[in-house]
Amino acid sequence: MLAAGCGSSQSPKPPQASIQSGGTSVAMTLAGYCWTGSGVAVCADGGELTCNRSDPVPVATVAVGDGDRVTVRLGFDFRTVVADAAGRPVGATVAGSEVVLSDLPKPGSDGLVLRLVATADGGDAAYWACLRAASG
Numbered sequence: 001m002l003a004a005g006c007g008s009s010q011s012p013k014p015p016q017a018s019i020q021s022g023g024t025s026v027a028m029t030l031a032g033y034c035w036t037g038s039g040v041a042v043c044a045d046g047g048e049l050t051c052n053r054s055d056p057v058p059v060a061t062v063a064v065g066d067g068d069r070v071t072v073r074l075g076f077d078f079r080t081v082v083a084d085a086a087g088r089p090v091g092a093t094v095a096g097s098e099v100v101l102s103d104l105p106k107p108g109s110d111g112l113v114l115r116l117v118a119t120a121d122g123g124d125a126a127y128w129a130c131l132r133a134a135s136g
Contacts, residue, residue, distance in 0.1 A: 012037030013044070014125035015075025017116070019060065022068045022134060026060045028127035031115070035123040051111030051130035064107060065134035072099040072127070078118040085114045085131065092116070107131045 012035045017028045031046040049059050064070060074081075074097070081099050083092040091102035105112060112131045117124060 010038075010040075011042040012040055012122070013042065014120075014123070017072055017074045017118075017125075017127045019062050019070065019072050019114070019129045021062045021064045021070045021131075024062060026062050026129070028072070028116070028129045029057070029059045031126040031128045033123060033125040035125065037122060041123075046126075046128075049113065049128045051113055051132070059113070059128050059130045061111070061130040061132055063134040064104070064131045066106075068134070070101045070104060070131075071095075072101065072116055073097060074099070074118055076118075076120050076122065078120045080119045081116060083114065083116040086112050090114075104131065107133045109133070 014030065014033050014035050018025050019028050029049065031049055032044055034043040046057065049057060051059060081092050083090045083101055085105055088105065090104050093100045093102065114129045114131050115126060117126045
């Protein structure tokens with residue numbers, strides 16, 4: 001659940017992001033942000049998310065196989081981006097409108113939380129996804 005700081009139902013929020021791996025693309029979970037638009041600034045915090053499927057806020061899940069290219073597409077022009085998996089930094093290389101992730105730890109049976117934070121002229125946004133080992 002996102003807890004908003006100020007604003008209305010028309011409050012600005014960052015565009016959606018998606019993560020791709022092994023030919024599958026899913027929308028990432030927006031975890032928190034500070035964003036401006038139409039003269040309004042809004043901050044919201046989603047708290048700590050996990051790969052636990054019984055959490056009240058479901059986290060987007062994508063299967064990652066050995067050798068899969070994992071990319072994130074952000075729906076806005078960003079200045080900087082950083083990513084971590086299970087609290088450990090991972091490589092994040094900009095390739096056009098995509099962020100190619102590298103040095104990802106192998107997901108265990110419980111999954112692995114990936115967090116990506118992007119900064120843009122409109123503010124900053126944190127996105128989450130649960131990486132699970134691809135079967136087969």
